[in-house]
Amino acid sequence: MSYLLAIVTFLVGAGLGVSVARRRMATTGSGVSQNGAATSPDAKPLRQPSGERSESNSTELLGELHGVLAAALNSLPSGVVIAAADAQVLFKNSAAEAISGVRHVDVLVHEAVTTLLKNTVGSQPQHRRFDTAGSPSRSFDLRTQRLADGRLVATIEDVTERTRIDTVRTDFVANLSHELKTPIGGIAALADTMMGETDPQVIERLTSRIVEEAYRLSRIVDDLLDLSRIEFGGAQDWEPMVVDEVVNEVVARLQPEAMRAGVKLEAKLADPVRVLGDRMQLVSALENLVTNAVKYSDDGKKVLVEVRTTPEFVSISVVDQGIGIAAKDHQRIFERFYRVDRARSRTTGGSGLGLSIVRHVVSNHGGTVSVVSEEGRGSTFTMTFPRDVGTVRNGVVDAAVDERKVSV
Amino acid sequence: MEETRKSYHSELDELRALVVHLGASVIELIPRATNVLLSGDLEGADYLVQSDDEIDARAHDIESRTFEILALQAPVAGELRQLVSIIKITSDLERSADLAVNICKAARRIYGKEIDPVLRGLISKMSEQAEQLYQSAINSFAENDAATAAAIEDMDSFLDALHRQFVQAIFETHARERMDLQLAVQLAIVARFYERIGDHAVNIGERVQFALTGWKPELRAIQRQRQRDATGEFPITKG
Numbered sequence: 267m268s269y270l271l272a273i274v275t276f277l278v279g280a281g282l283g284v285s286v287a288r289r290r291m292a293t294t295g296s297g298v299s300q301n302g303a304a305t306s307p308d309a310k311p312l313r314q315p316s317g318e319r320s321e322s323n324s325t326e327l328l329g330e331l332h333g334v335l336a337a338a339l340n341s342l343p344s345g346v347v348i349a350a351a352d353a354q355v356l357f358k359n360s361a362a363e364a365i366s367g368v369r370h371v372d373v374l375v376h377e378a379v380t381t382l383l384k385n386t387v388g389s390q391p392q393h394r395r396f397d398t399a400g401s402p403s404r405s406f407d408l409r410t411q412r413l414a415d416g417r418l419v420a421t422i423e424d425v426t427e428r429t430r431i432d433t434v435r436t437d438f439v440a441n442l443s444h445e446l447k448t449p450i451g452g453i454a455a456l457a458d459t460m461m462g463e464t465d466p467q468v469i470e471r472l473t474s475r476i477v478e479e480a481y482r483l484s485r486i487v488d489d490l491l492d493l494s495r496i497e498f499g500g501a502q503d504w505e506p507m508v509v510d511e512v513v514n515e516v517v518a519r520l521q522p523e524a525m526r527a528g529v530k531l532e533a534k535l536a537d538p539v540r541v542l543g544d545r546m547q548l549v550s551a552l553e554n555l556v557t558n559a560v561k562y563s564d565d566g567k568k569v570l571v572e573v574r575t576t577p578e579f580v581s582i583s584v585v586d587q588g589i590g591i592a593a594k595d596h597q598r599i600f601e602r603f604y605r606v607d608r609a610r611s612r613t614t615g616g617s618g619l620g621l622s623i624v625r626h627v628v629s630n631h632g633g634t635v636s637v638v639s640e641e642g643r644g645s646t647f648t649m650t651f652p653r654d655v656g657t658v659r660n661g662v663v664d665a666a667v668d669e670r671k672v673s674v
Numbered sequence: 675m676e677e678t679r680k681s682y683h684s685e686l687d688e689l690r691a692l693v694v695h696l697g698a699s700v701i702e703l704i705p706r707a708t709n710v711l712l713s714g715d716l717e718g719a720d721y722l723v724q725s726d727d728e729i730d731a732r733a734h735d736i737e738s739r740t741f742e743i744l745a746l747q748a749p750v751a752g753e754l755r756q757l758v759s760i761i762k763i764t765s766d767l768e769r770s771a772d773l774a775v776n777i778c779k780a781a782r783r784i785y786g787k788e789i790d791p792v793l794r795g796l797i798s799k800m801s802e803q804a805e806q807l808y809q810s811a812i813n814s815f816a817e818n819d820a821a822t823a824a825a826i827e828d829m830d831s832f833l834d835a836l837h838r839q840f841v842q843a844i845f846e847t848h849a850r851e852r853m854d855l856q857l858a859v860q861l862a863i864v865a866r867f868y869e870r871i872g873d874h875a876v877n878i879g880e881r882v883q884f885a886l887t888g889w890k891p892e893l894r895a896i897q898r899q900r901q902r903d904a905t906g907e908f909p910i911t912k913g
Contacts (some may be wrong), residue, residue: 369813370698377695399706400805589791592712593798640799642792 289607306437345422352417353383362422365406365649371398375406375422383418386410395425405429434601441603445618449483452476489619493602506654507545509580510535513571516552520560528565531556534572542654543631551627552582555618555647559586562645580653587644596637600625624649686756689743690816692736693760694699696767697812697878699729704871707777708801710865712794714785718777726775733768737761744911752885759885763815766874766881770808771833773867773874780864787857790847796840797861800868802863803833807875811839822888833872840865 282333295617336359339346345362349355365372378396386392391411407423428464453476460472465565524531541548552571559569567587574581594604628635628649639645686798710718740760743749749757789797807829814823841862846857884890 368693368809369816370701370809373695373698374702398702399709400702401802403705590795592794593802606875641795642790643795 279470287608295639299536315451325621344424345420347379347383347420347422349383349418349420351416351418353380353386355380355383358418365422365424366402366404368402370400371402371404374398375408378406378411379420379422382408382410383420386412386418389621406650421553430597431668434598438602440629441618445603446483447488449479452479453483486619489623492550493619493623493626496623496630503544504542505545506540506542507548508538508540509651510538512545512548512552513573513582516549516556517571520556521551524556524560524569527560529560529562529563530566531560531569532568532570534570536573536575539575540574541580541631541651541652544627547581547627547630551624551649553582554624555584555649558620559584559645562586562588564588567644575653578653579650581647581648581650583648585646590641590643590645591637591639594639596639599637600635675710682743685739685743686753687738689739689757689760692732692739693763693767694812695814696729696732696736696764697808698768699732700767701808701812703729703771703774704801704805704808707774707781708797710778711781712789712797712857714781716782716785719781722778723775726771729771730768733764736764740764755888756885759881763881764879766877770871770874773871776867779863780860780867784857784860787854789861790843790852792843793840793847793853793861796836796843797864797868800833800836800840800865803829803836804868804871804875807833807872808878811875811882812876814882818886819881820883823882823886824850827876830872830876833869837865837869 336357339357339359340361342359343361345365346359347355347362348357365375368631375396375398378394382392382394391409394408395404396408404424404426405428407425408420409423410418410420412418456472456476456479460469460476463469463472476580513533513535517531521531556569556571563569563586568584569587570585572583572585574583591606595604598604600621602622604621605618624647625635630653631651633649633651635647635649637645637647703725704716709715710722740757742756744757772798777787807826810826810829811821814826844853844858844862844865847853848855853861880891
C-alpha cells in the first residue's frame, strides 16, 4: 500500500471514528468514546475530552474535529475520494475535485476511480495506472482500499512528471547500450572476418571499416565526456565574447559540409553584442544545431543562422527547411541519445548527444533553448542568452560605464 | 409533487453528466486514433475499434433516459429544448466516435506504407484542432456557455483550411511520386474524417445555443427564404 493511501486511511479512519462517536452520543447522550476511532486502532481524537462534557460542548468539539480532518484532506496535493460500501461517492477533497484542471481529463479520471471503487471487494487494495492521450497527455496512479466498516477510500496521484523521468532514465540506458554496442559489434564482426582472410585488398578494406567504427566509438565517448564536462562545468573560464564572432566562426567551419550536402548556409547578424560565457561551449552548442540543420535538409534547401537582440537578451536561431520534428518528440529531443527515427539515425550518423549538449550549455549560461518545428516544414531552434553589460562600437567591445557612478 | 420535481431535476443533472462523460471519451478518442494512424499501431487500432461498442451502448442509454424523461415529465420551454438538444448532441458524439474508429480502420488499410513528413505534420495539426474544437464544444455544454458555443463555428474554419491544405499536399506528394495512389486516396478520406469530426463539434455548439437561447442556424435560412418570398427575389424556377 502506498504511503499516501496509508495516511489517508488513517485520517479517514479517525474521521469515521468521530462519526461513530457522534452516532453513539446521539443515541446514549454520552460523551466522545475513547474507542471512537473504531476503523483505525491507532487513530485518536485530536483533543482528548477532559472529564464530563455537556452535549453541546461535545458536539462543538466533534464539529471542530471534522473541520480539522476535512482541512487536512483538502491540504493534500493528491486526490482523495471517500465512498460508501456501494461505491457511492461521499466526499472528495479539493485535489480530487480539480485533478488536472482540464474538464475531459477530470471526467475520465473520475470514471476510472468509480470503476476501481466498484471493483474493490474484500480487503484487497486495488491499483491501476491511468493514462490520457490527448492534450495534455497525463498519467495517474489510482489506488483504492476498503475500510473496516465497509466504506471505500481512493487516492489519485498525478504521476505525469514521474513517468516522464522514468521513461527518460530507462530509455537512456537502452539507448546508450545501443549506441555503444553497434560499433563494438561491427568491429568484432569485421575482425572475425579478417582472421580468415588472405586477400590483402579485402584485408585493407576490412581494416579501414574497423578504423571507421573505432572512430565512431571514440566520437561517442568524446561527446559523452564533453557533456559530462559541460554538465559539471563552472564559470571559471568565462569571458565576454561578441556573439557575431561565434556565429561567423561556426558558419565558416561548417560551410564546406553544407556545400557538400548542397545546402545553402547563411548568417544574418545583428548589431554586435556580447555575452559572458565559455567560448568553446557556445561554439560547440551552435555547431551542433547547425550540423543537425544541414544534416536533415535536402539538397537545394537553405539553413539560416540569425542573431536578434533586445536590450537584455540576445538570441541565436538556426532555421532550416528540413524534414522537421513531430510535436510529440519536441519534449524529448534534448534527452541524451534520444532518436526521433532510429532507422534514419543509422544513415545520418552522429552520437545522439548533440541537442543534450546544447541544452546543458544554454542552461549553464542562464539561457533558454526552444524549438518550433513541424514535420515536413522544417525546424527553428532558438538559443537565448542574457546579454553581457557593455556596448560595442566599431566591432570593439567597451566596458560598461554606469554614468551615475562617474564622479568629476 | 415537490419530491417528484426534485427527482426530475436530479435525473436531468445526471443525464447532463452522462453527456459530458461521453464527450470526454470522444475527446480522448481523437488523439488516440491519430497515434494509431501515425505509428501504425494495429493492436491499438483493434482496441479502439472494439471500444466503439461501449460508446454506442452509452449513447443508447442517454437517449433512452431522455425519452423516458420526455414521456413522464412533459418538460416545457428551456428544459424541453435542453432535452431535445441532448438527443441531438448524443447522436453527434456517437457519429464522431465512429469517425475516429474509421481513422483506425484506415490505419489498418495503409499499414506498412510510409507517410510523407509534410502529411504527417498536417495530420497532427488536424487532430489537435479537432480535439480543441471538441473540448470547447463539451465545455460550452457543461458550463451552459452560449458565447463559447457560438465561437466554435469560427474555430472550425481553421480545421477546414487545414483540410484543404492537406488535400493539396496529397496532390503534390503524389505528383512527386513519393506516394502511391492507394495511400493518397486513404489519406484523403482520413482528412475528411477529421473535417467531419470538426463539423460535429460545430453542431454541438449550435445545439448548446439552441438549448440556452432558442437560436438555431436554420432560423437564418428561414428568414432569408421569407425575405425572398416577400420581395420575389431569386425565384426558384424549374424546368
